[in-house]
Amino acid sequence: MVKRTSLEGDACPIARSLDAIGDWWSLLIIRDAFLGVRRFSAFQRSLGMAKNILAARLRALVDRGILTTEPASDGSSYRDYVLTPKGRGLFPILIALRQWSEEFDEHPDQIATALVDRVNRRPVRKLLLTAEDGRTLAPEETALAPR
Secondary structure, rough: OOOOOOOOOOHHHHHHHHHOOOOHHHHHHHHHHHHOOOOOOHHHHHHHHHHHHHHHHHHHHHHHHOOEEEEEEOOOEEEEEEEEEHHHHHHHHHHHHHHHHHHHHHHHHHHOOOOEOOOOOOOOOOOOOOOOOOOOOOOHHHOOOOO
């Protein structure tokens, strides 16, 4: 496997985030964790990944504080992988990616699920970027400013 360049010290927060998240396999692992997957074997079944690749990705996500391990909830000797607060903070990113795909995918009819509110079973509203005063912002209405 080719060693990737670390973006950890990059001044751009997008690059730093990508360094922490890793790659698309990592995002799919995080997606599955949000869906309740906790065991190595369940991740492997869901994703169809080779054991060595999955083990490396899980280890990296634990090392980066996105997942943690804890004793299995059933009392067995297995370990469960659980999202940390840092990992749960990725939820809006996954939803933004999902909604982008729902809007621009070439075959939206092939998307098998819809994201709904558990309480009323209605579709979740599209994420929007808003100003402090509540206005919806378009890309051209934002700018980068020094801290």
